[in-house]
Amino acid sequence: MKYIFGFFTIVALAFLGWLLYLYSSIRFELDKIVDYKPRLTTQFFDKNGKLIANTFSKENRLYVKYKNIPPRVIEALVAIEDTQFFEHKGINPDAISRAIIKDIKAGALVEGASTLTQQLVKTLVLTREKKLIRKIKEALLSLRLETILTKEQILERYLNQVYFGHGYYGIKTAALGYFKKNLYELNLKEIAMLVGLPRAPSFYDPTRNLNFALVRGNQVIKRMNTLGWINKKEYEESMKYVPKVYDQTLTKNKAPYIIDYVTKLLKKDIKDLKTGGYKINLTVDLDAQRIAKEGLDLAYKKILKRDQYFQKLNKKRGIDKEFDKDGNELDPNRFVNTLNGSLISIESKTGKILSLVGGIDYKKSNFNRVIQSKRQPGSAIKPFIYLTALDLGYSPASQLTDISRTYEYDIKDSDEKKKWQPKNYSGKYKGLIPLREALVHSRNLATINLVSDIGIDVVYKNLERFGFSGMPYDLSITLGSFAISPLKLSEEYSIISNNGVRVEPYIINSIENRNGSVINFEPKRTYITDEDQTFLIKDILHDVVKRGTGRMAQVKNIDIAGKTGTTNSNVDAWFCGFSPTIQTIVWFGNDNNKPMRRTETGGRSGGPAFSYFYTNYLKLHPELERKFEVPSGVKSAIINGKKEYYTNTSKLPVNALSIQKDNQIEF
Numbered sequence: 001m002k003y004i005f006g007f008f009t010i011v012a013l014a015f016l017g018w019l020l021y022l023y024s025s026i027r028f029e030l031d032k033i034v035d036y037k038p039r040l041t042t043q044f045f046d047k048n049g050k051l052i053a054n055t056f057s058k059e060n061r062l063y064v065k066y067k068n069i070p071p072r073v074i075e076a077l078v079a080i081e082d083t084q085f086f087e088h089k090g091i092n093p094d095a096i097s098r099a100i101i102k103d104i105k106a107g108a109l110v111e112g113a114s115t116l117t118q119q120l121v122k123t124l125v126l127t128r129e130k131k132l133i134r135k136i137k138e139a140l141l142s143l144r145l146e147t148i149l150t151k152e153q154i155l156e157r158y159l160n161q162v163y164f165g166h167g168y169y170g171i172k173t174a175a176l177g178y179f180k181k182n183l184y185e186l187n188l189k190e191i192a193m194l195v196g197l198p199r200a201p202s203f204y205d206p207t208r209n210l211n212f213a214l215v216r217g218n219q220v221i222k223r224m225n226t227l228g229w230i231n232k233k234e235y236e237e238s239m240k241y242v243p244k245v246y247d248q249t250l251t252k253n254k255a256p257y258i259i260d261y262v263t264k265l266l267k268k269d270i271k272d273l274k275t276g277g278y279k280i281n282l283t284v285d286l287d288a289q290r291i292a293k294e295g296l297d298l299a300y301k302k303i304l305k306r307d308q309y310f311q312k313l314n315k316k317r318g319i320d321k322e323f324d325k326d327g328n329e330l331d332p333n334r335f336v337n338t339l340n341g342s343l344i345s346i347e348s349k350t351g352k353i354l355s356l357v358g359g360i361d362y363k364k365s366n367f368n369r370v371i372q373s374k375r376q377p378g379s380a381i382k383p384f385i386y387l388t389a390l391d392l393g394y395s396p397a398s399q400l401t402d403i404s405r406t407y408e409y410d411i412k413d414s415d416e417k418k419k420w421q422p423k424n425y426s427g428k429y430k431g432l433i434p435l436r437e438a439l440v441h442s443r444n445l446a447t448i449n450l451v452s453d454i455g456i457d458v459v460y461k462n463l464e465r466f467g468f469s470g471m472p473y474d475l476s477i478t479l480g481s482f483a484i485s486p487l488k489l490s491e492e493y494s495i496i497s498n499n500g501v502r503v504e505p506y507i508i509n510s511i512e513n514r515n516g517s518v519i520n521f522e523p524k525r526t527y528i529t530d531e532d533q534t535f536l537i538k539d540i541l542h543d544v545v546k547r548g549t550g551r552m553a554q555v556k557n558i559d560i561a562g563k564t565g566t567t568n569s570n571v572d573a574w575f576c577g578f579s580p581t582i583q584t585i586v587w588f589g590n591d592n593n594k595p596m597r598r599t600e601t602g603g604r605s606g607g608p609a610f611s612y613f614y615t616n617y618l619k620l621h622p623e624l625e626r627k628f629e630v631p632s633g634v635k636s637a638i639i640n641g642k643k644e645y646y647t648n649t650s651k652l653p654v655n656a657l658s659i660q661k662d663n664q665i666e667f
Helices: 002-034 073-082 093-106 116-122 132-145 151-161 171-179 189-198 209-225 232-240 254-267 286-317 376-390 435-440 443-455 456-466 473-478 486-497 531-547 602-619
Strands: 042-045 053-057 281-284 341-345 351-357 401-402 407-410 419-420 431-434 499-504 510-511 518-520 525-527 563-564 572-578 582-590 637-639 642-646 659-661 664-667
Touching: 002 116, 002 132, 053 254, 053 407, 073 116, 073 151, 073 189, 073 209, 116 132, 116 151, 151 171, 151 664, 171 189, 189 209, 189 232, 189 281, 209 232, 209 664, 232 525, 254 281, 254 510, 286 341, 286 351, 286 582, 341 486, 341 602, 351 518, 376 435, 376 456, 376 473, 376 486, 376 531, 376 563, 376 572, 376 602, 401 443, 431 435, 435 443, 435 531, 443 456, 443 518, 456 473, 456 510, 486 499, 486 531, 486 572, 531 563, 563 602, 572 602, 582 602
Parallel strands: 042 281, 637 664
Antiparallel strands: 042 053, 281 510, 341 351, 341 582, 401 431, 407 419, 499 525, 510 518, 563 572, 572 582, 637 642, 659 664
């Protein structure tokens, strides 16, 4: 007897030693649970807190702290998975005994009897294979874990870690995904269905097997009723209830061009962007984004409709081929899969991007034409040339020469000389024309002659001061013969819309990390010129929309200013405009740089998209400022029965007798 007792003592000590050895070899695995840092989904929100998109790597998980988990969720989970959770120390001896008996009868491991603590350990640290050694490790780690973490901490980790099917990790993600509800909005049946999912998440996925998911949910409710944790009324109502289940995409991306752009901006500085659980608050307004997309689509369809109309008309007339103004044959299928457009709107004073549409159809092309595309601005550059003239002392009433000239220039690496004879779009000349009218009607010849008089060197330096780069050092600069992106052109136009102060467009308001630390972003402003001078250009551009080339961009009950831009052979069509508070740049063209139809000018192509955007955005925000304010330093006079503005720098020409009347000058 003595020897038998000694033998069992040795065996027990050996087994205990083996357990200690086994534990020592795996104890550091608990660090993954104690210092729990799961992969978290990063979310992008618009300026009003509306979700724009989720981005993640492998696991789509939104974290929820224990204090924000409703008690009903805890009750339902404990009822179905581990009724004695708050009593045991990590393992449940009674459940283990029952499981062992069943396993012996079956001759295999058929029942696990795992507590929630053990399930958490298995999920985060161990494999799911049914082997005795794994169960022993699981028990050892669970016992130790319960001496380190509280029950609440264990539940918080469990409910955030486990998989709920359909790509959802964590109960908060599952609630928003399946039911479009926050946890506190869930009813008892929805809670029951969710806590029942981890047992077999794919099988019980309600988007695939709703009936099985309902049966599983009912099991949870019956268990809660048996335990007396819900009353009869709750039980009966929940058993009958069938919730609406949503089958959603995981990213929920409502603005892919924007998310691509923001991701590109951040990925250099935030290496864990897709796993760090950041909350990125953008300047974007989802309503503005939707309206901008609708406006761009509308204008796009109008371009195609006009093209179809003229092609049918040509067939009726027996015209087989079409040519551009330079005599080059046009491809009849030039718009097929190549016509595209873009739009960017910003707050003029801050540079905050309200909407950014990088193309007509993201699914067909994710190339962002607002950011990545560089196209010639054409006549959209002219306001900056005229602003240069005003800063040099010209006024809106100054007379410019609108006549044709022929320029000779040398061809590189050749003795040959070539002639350049620019023309107005209409092909007609005006002789002498006021500066205001030259810009209102976008007169090429008047502008070229103005640049010649000022000096190409002066114009070039001033355009550089405004922020332009990569320009040719010749008179072709007058017609915008250099490449620029809509984003950059938007920055330059803010000089005019923001009263002489250039703002850099930006799209991120703030970034919050998983610990709650927040980084805020502020506007970047640069003073360029006096607000009095920019008002003169603003007022002329107001006329461009009222009676000039930008008439199709008009919007009722609000002041709009803007400038059209159409490049040679109608390759690019721009409309760059603004209200008292918002600025928008619209571009249309073919991705392959082929000419559009001659009818497709900046006003005709881009104007309707611009007008649609402002008309509909104004309906949502009737509080928007409606009128351009005249700065105190700007004066006015009546010339030939019309009001004209001037400043101390840009004085009106004194070529006639002036009479002072009521603080105005009449010529």
